[in-house]
Amino acid sequence: MAIRISIYEDNQPLRDALALLVQTTDNFELAGAYGDCLNLDQQMTAHRPDVVLMDIDLPEISGIEATLQLHRRFPDTDVLILTVFDDSDRVFDAIKAGATGYLLKKTPPARILEAIQEVYEGGAPMSPGIARRVMKSLHRSTAPHELDQLTPREATVLALLAAGNSYKMVAAEAAISIDTVRTHIRRIYEKLHVHSVTEAIAKYLTR
Structure with missing residues (x-):
């Protein structure tokens, strides 16, 4: 069964690139790609992704706030943070909010795909410096x-x-x-x- 993935990223070129990466990978299925989390609950209810790729710096509702909402409302969905921020406060805030993994955007595409698979299988992938x-x-x-x-x-x-x-x-x-x-x-x-x-x-x- 394919792993269903939703993407929350406000940078459209990056969002489109991530969406294409998911769509062209065997056993992965795109369950939506969005520029903000304003309709998070409706989108999650409609598409039920297994894994969410979540940026932190999103408009109006931050990725950390959204992760907390997801953790409470949809505990079976894993959140993999994908961000430029590597400062300790954001890392720990994301983990406390319920994020399962934390990667930096400079992570190679192949590693992002591996991390999605690892999250789905029960792991908690992190960029080496974050770990x-x-x-x-x-x-x-x-x-x-x-x-x-x-x-x-x-x-x-x-x-x-x-x-x-x-x-x-x-x-x-x-x-x-x-x-x-x-x-x-x-x-x-x-x-x-x-x-x-x-x-x-x-x-x-x-x-």
Whole structure:
């Protein structure tokens, strides 16, 4: 089944290029391309995308505000931020709002397509520099008693996920099966009282 993708980008040439990229990729289906989020609820209800590519600097309603709305109203839809902004405040605000991944617009097209696939498969892709910032903040802000709840293997799995790896990539890196990765993730969720990778990272960032 094709992955349905909606695009929110106010730069029309870039929006058109992204739309064409999606339309010409096997197993991907364009579920709308828009210049703002003013009719977000209606568009989401009508087209039900699996993944949304979201710019941050949009007119009237920012991409971060829109991501928060999506996370609350359509929790099964993943939001992949695609923006020029790499400052920590926007990165963390987007993650806290519910974004599943965060890429910079200078990311090569092939990597954007890979990231969409990774998000769909349960990963949390990030541009390398963004992932490093998240990891540094995670180490600075995580309370010791929270870390103590996780086994060494669970901590490794969470760190790999926070760095933007898909379940498959985590399994390969940690030399375990994907089923084992899923088991560790379920236990991480239980210990941190969260329901997604994004929520686990956001909980770390707000401690």
